[in-house]
Amino acid sequence: MSIGLNVIRHRFNAWLKKRLPLSEEIQLSQKRIFIFPNKVGFLFLVLLGLLLVTGINYQNNLILSIGFIMVSLFVTSIIATYQNIASLVIKASACDACFVGDTVSLPLTLNNPNKTSKAGLFVGFDHSHAQLIPVVESQQNIRLSYVPQQRGYINVPKIKLFSVYPLGLLTCWSWLYLDFNGVVYPKPVELPFRSSDGEGLDDTDQSIQSGMDEFDGLRMYQKGDSLKRVAWKQYAKTQQLMTKQYLDYQGDERCLDWSVLSGFDVEYRLQVLCGWALQAHQQQSEFSLKIPGQTIPLGSGEQHLHQCLKALALFNYGVKK
Amino acid sequence: MAFNASLIPQPTLVFLFFNVFAALMLHVTRLPLWLIVFSLAALSWRMFMFSGRVPKPNWYMKLALVSAGFYGVYASYGTDLTIESMVSLLIAGVMLKPLEVEKHQSSYLLIFLNYFLCALLFLFDRTPLDFLLVIVVMTLTLGSQVLVHLYDQPNRMASLKLGFGLLLKSLPLALLLFLVLPRLGPLWTLTVPTQSGVVGLSDSMSPGSIAQLGENDELAFRVKLLDNPLPMNQRYWRAFTLSEFDGETWQQGRFYQANRASDFFNDDQPSVRYEIMIEPHEKNWLFAIGGSKPLTPEITVHSDATLESRKRLYNQWQYKVESNISELLPQSNLSRSERIRYTRLPSGSNEKAQDFARQLNEQTADLPQFISALRSFISDKDFSYTLSPGTFDGDDQIDEFLFESKSGFCSYYAGSVAFLLRSIDVPARVVLGYMGGEENQLSNALSVYQYDAHAWVEVFFEGQGWLRLDPTAWVAPERVESGLQRAIPSEFQGFKSQSPWLRELRKRWQAFDYYWNDWMLSYKGNQQQAILQDLWGERTANELIGILTVAFVLLGLGLFSFLWWDQKSKPVSYEQKVYQALFTWLVTIDAANQGAVDRKSIAIPLHLKGLTMQGVCRELTKRLPHLEASLNALNKQVSAALYQPNANGLDKSKTRQLLSMIKILKKTV
Numbered sequence: 001m002s003i004g005l006n007v008i009r010h011r012f013n014a015w016l017k018k019r020l021p022l023s024e025e026i027q028l029s030q031k032r033i034f035i036f037p038n039k040v041g042f043l044f045l046v047l048l049g050l051l052l053v054t055g056i057n058y059q060n061n062l063i064l065s066i067g068f069i070m071v072s073l074f075v076t077s078i079i080a081t082y083q084n085i086a087s088l089v090i091k092a093s094a095c096d097a098c099f100v101g102d103t104v105s106l107p108l109t110l111n112n113p114n115k116t117s118k119a120g121l122f123v124g125f126d127h128s129h130a131q132l133i134p135v136v137e138s139q140q141n142i143r144l145s146y147v148p149q150q151r152g153y154i155n156v157p158k159i160k161l162f163s164v165y166p167l168g169l170l171t172c173w174s175w176l177y178l179d180f181n182g183v184v185y186p187k188p189v190e191l192p193f194r195s196s197d198g199e200g201l202d203d204t205d206q207s208i209q210s211g212m213d214e215f216d217g218l219r220m221y222q223k224g225d226s227l228k229r230v231a232w233k234q235y236a237k238t239q240q241l242m243t244k245q246y247l248d249y250q251g252d253e254r255c256l257d258w259s260v261l262s263g264f265d266v267e268y269r270l271q272v273l274c275g276w277a278l279q280a281h282q283q284q285s286e287f288s289l290k291i292p293g294q295t296i297p298l299g300s301g302e303q304h305l306h307q308c309l310k311a312l313a314l315f316n317y318g319v320k321k
Numbered sequence: 322m323a324f325n326a327s328l329i330p331q332p333t334l335v336f337l338f339f340n341v342f343a344a345l346m347l348h349v350t351r352l353p354l355w356l357i358v359f360s361l362a363a364l365s366w367r368m369f370m371f372s373g374r375v376p377k378p379n380w381y382m383k384l385a386l387v388s389a390g391f392y393g394v395y396a397s398y399g400t401d402l403t404i405e406s407m408v409s410l411l412i413a414g415v416m417l418k419p420l421e422v423e424k425h426q427s428s429y430l431l432i433f434l435n436y437f438l439c440a441l442l443f444l445f446d447r448t449p450l451d452f453l454l455v456i457v458v459m460t461l462t463l464g465s466q467v468l469v470h471l472y473d474q475p476n477r478m479a480s481l482k483l484g485f486g487l488l489l490k491s492l493p494l495a496l497l498l499f500l501v502l503p504r505l506g507p508l509w510t511l512t513v514p515t516q517s518g519v520v521g522l523s524d525s526m527s528p529g530s531i532a533q534l535g536e537n538d539e540l541a542f543r544v545k546l547l548d549n550p551l552p553m554n555q556r557y558w559r560a561f562t563l564s565e566f567d568g569e570t571w572q573q574g575r576f577y578q579a580n581r582a583s584d585f586f587n588d589d590q591p592s593v594r595y596e597i598m599i600e601p602h603e604k605n606w607l608f609a610i611g612g613s614k615p616l617t618p619e620i621t622v623h624s625d626a627t628l629e630s631r632k633r634l635y636n637q638w639q640y641k642v643e644s645n646i647s648e649l650l651p652q653s654n655l656s657r658s659e660r661i662r663y664t665r666l667p668s669g670s671n672e673k674a675q676d677f678a679r680q681l682n683e684q685t686a687d688l689p690q691f692i693s694a695l696r697s698f699i700s701d702k703d704f705s706y707t708l709s710p711g712t713f714d715g716d717d718q719i720d721e722f723l724f725e726s727k728s729g730f731c732s733y734y735a736g737s738v739a740f741l742l743r744s745i746d747v748p749a750r751v752v753l754g755y756m757g758g759e760e761n762q763l764s765n766a767l768s769v770y771q772y773d774a775h776a777w778v779e780v781f782f783e784g785q786g787w788l789r790l791d792p793t794a795w796v797a798p799e800r801v802e803s804g805l806q807r808a809i810p811s812e813f814q815g816f817k818s819q820s821p822w823l824r825e826l827r828k829r830w831q832a833f834d835y836y837w838n839d840w841m842l843s844y845k846g847n848q849q850q851a852i853l854q855d856l857w858g859e860r861t862a863n864e865l866i867g868i869l870t871v872a873f874v875l876l877g878l879g880l881f882s883f884l885w886w887d888q889k890s891k892p893v894s895y896e897q898k899v900y901q902a903l904f905t906w907l908v909t910i911d912a913a914n915q916g917a918v919d920r921k922s923i924a925i926p927l928h929l930k931g932l933t934m935q936g937v938c939r940e941l942t943k944r945l946p947h948l949e950a951s952l953n954a955l956n957k958q959v960s961a962a963l964y965q966p967n968a969n970g971l972d973k974s975k976t977r978q979l980l981s982m983i984k985i986l987k988k989t990v
Binding site: 040043044047050051053054055056057058059060061062063064065066067068069070071072073075076077079080119120132134135164165166167168 | 327434439443455463469471473490494495
């Protein structure tokens with residue numbers, strides 16, 4: 001594609017974006033709706049022209065009158081096609097957090113405030129891979145698949161909503177810049193963990209201690225053992241207090257430190273930190289995260305993990321684009 | 322496009338094919354049998370494809386089918402291009418199209434061709450009923466076009482309803498276009514005739530030629546009398562004259578244009594002005610009574626006083642004529658060549674008749690006496706008037722008629738009398754045309770049908786001109802006084818019910834048909850101008866263009882205001898207005914802090930979303946600590962208006978006050 005065309009496309013997209021700002025909920029108004037005859041419409045017009053010429057040449061008023069009715073149908077269909085998608089409300093709900101390169105499904109809700117149902121709608125990122133929504137009575141939930149390419153707040157490209165209903169002569173469409181309120185984590189890179197003192201973490205360093213994982217056996221109850229771990233069934237049989245023993249990888253305390261990775265570029269550092277965080281979470285280690293401007297104290301569990309991943313995703317991100 | 326490449330569900334396809342079938346049925350009376358079978362076979366094949374037992378046609382099957390269609394049309398119609406053959410070819414094509422319609426994209430052409438096929442019916446039939454049928458099939462097709470766009474959730478009734486609704490909504494504009502759009506002349510000359518030819522007079526007269534018309538009740542033309550009435554026995558509509566006789570057939574000679582258009586028209590004589598709406602007969606001749614002066618351009622007056630259109634009439638046409646009501650066509654004398662032409666007979670034909678004429682001539686003193694002798698011969702003897710006289714095999718058909726069978730219809734009598742006159746060297750010619758015309762008081766017009774076709778004689782009186790003689794009137798006066806139906810009720814093929822209300826109904830229908838013709842079929846040119854003038858008075862072309870422009874601008878404005886009104890945003894409460902002002906301020910500050918030029922170019926950060934009024938004020942205070950007091954006051958005022966006991970929310974003036982306060986605060990930053 002030539003550079004000139006790219007410039008035009010860029011300008012157009014910029015204009016479109018300014019005209020149609022990003023938001024969570026969009027009501028299709030005349031400002032947002034575009035309408036133009038499509039290929040079928042032009043075929044119709046060609047045949048209509050032929051019919052009118054036939055009517056003129058044979059001086060046949062009846063053929064002409066059918067021609068006029070068809071001209072008029074074309075005009076009516078402009079309004080009908082427009083009305084079919086006008087005032088539709090499209091709402092973006094929050095999508096799940098995901099990693100760069102994963103497929104995420106974006107939840108959309110279509111609300112029809114009118115009494116008459118909307119029909120034959122297509123929604124998609126491009127014209128040829130659009131998803132059909134045959135009828136929207138009052139509300140319809142759909143999901144669009146999307147693969148994010150950038151970390152940060154999810155930045156979905158413009159979505160096209162279009163319809164040719166009822167006569168197929170015109171395409172009526174709108175561009176949706178929707179804000180899905182999701183966070184995209186960096187794509188994790190799996191590297192062996194390095195702590196801030198420069199030591200690697202080998203498998204040999206992980207001592208097996210009594211933890212919460214695999215059931216290993218029973219031992220005599222000792223003072224301080226949790227009552228939850230007492231094998232009560234055993235006690236009922238033998239009147240002896242036994243404690244259940246589990247195999248566990250000892251969760252050590254890790255500090256995921258930005259400065260360890262000096263020399264790599266920012267994005268790569270974030271990806272490695274992301275990988276480490278996942279690794280640590282998997283191994284049930286407690287970990288803390290230290291990146292410039294933000295430190296997340298030692299912790300563990302899903303919530304902690306997501307907090308750390310979100311911090312990585314939004315590092316130096318500031319605002320949504 | 323992928324969305325168009327999806328398969329059409331079966332119910333939609335069945336409905337679509339039903340419409341194709343309906344369009345076929347519109348044309349069915351005119352199509353050759355093989356084409357109907359061919360079409361039905363193609364449609365059934367497509368239907369059987371649903372069950373999967375019948376395969377899809379592959380490319381060589383399709384090729385074979387298309388070739389078969391072409392060959393069939395060629396075999397039925399030959400190589401001459403006619404409207405019928407072209408329409409049949411189109412029908413063959415449309416009927417094969419369903420075989421390859423599977424996806425949305427391929428259905429459109431079929432639908433559009435179906436519309437086209439419907440409209441082409443009007444090349445052949447133009448009655449109100451035909452129009453109604455076409456509208457019905459078009460509505461069905463429109464329904465199927467909507468149905469296609471319901472994709473995999475087809476709903477026939479809903480689609481039909483919507484299609485009909487669209488049609489109704491389209492009618493006002495269509496009516497406007499019909500009324501105001503000027504009718505162009507043909508863009509190029511069309512010389513494609515219809516196959517069957519059109520029923521009507523043929524340009525020669527051999528025995529039997531008019532009898533066929535006697536059985537035809539199609540309309541030939543209509544006459545609207547513009548001033549005086551025209552008595553029944555004067556309704557001799559001349560089409561053309563026959564001057565050449567070869568012993569069997571009367572034929573047209575060559576004619577020359579008259580010196581002046583009004584050669585045969587006498588201003589002093591009583592005259593009648595009328596307008597004729599002629600059905601297309603694909604020839605040039607026009608109809609008029611007696612000596613006529615055409616009031617419409619493009620009409621030639623011939624030396625035999627007949628009128629001719631400069632163009633062949635492939636379409637309905639209207640023209641105005643003024644004619645003398647007289648049996649005599651004035652012409653002072655004949656040129657030598659004319660005298661020879663109008664007295665010439667083939668030698669040795671019909672000897673008996675020639676002898677009879679000479680004998681009669683010797684017994685009578687002058688021409689009027691000769692004619693009255695002829696008259697008594699024909700009316701006294703046992704001559705009879707019938708449409709089925711049987712055939713004559715011999716060479717001397719006039720002898721056979723006059724002295725043996727003595728039964729025949731107008732062309733027999735006219736031909737024989739002209740022959741007898743020529744036998745005694747009196748110039749005479751046969752005139753072909755129509756006699757009569759059914760009156761309709763409702764539409765104030767005469768309808769002339771094909772069964773009114775007639776032949777009569779004109780005989781030349783020296784120094785005076787051509788006198789009309791109708792020998793048929795001698796034998797069957799009822800034919801002239803009250804029409805064919807009274808003359809031979811048993812053989813009459815037209816409308817003959819005696820029931821009064823049926824007759825009344827027919828009258829009303831005819832009147833409606835007349836207005837249909839007047840308004841729908843021949844609405845153009847002068848008539849259009851007259852109507853438009855009636856509607857908005859005398860206007861020049863420029864004024865008209867001005868009015869139309871204004872109308873279209875108003876229409877456009879109307880459309881835009883409708884769209885604007887249609888999308889009008891929901892009303893915003895006063896609290897929302899204040900909140901929005903504060904929130905916008907907050908986001909603008911953030912945008913400026915991040916170096917963005919425009920507030921809209923950044924998205925609202927997550928942590929700012931869903932803030933309460935108080936929250937917004939808190940965030941603002943964080944960024945603008947020096948305004949803490951003012952912001953707190955603002956928040957308190959809003960809260961007070963909303964949450965205090967007896968509070969009714971913000972009112973208009975309070976809101977205005979708050980908004981201006983925010984404005985002032987903004988300026989202090």
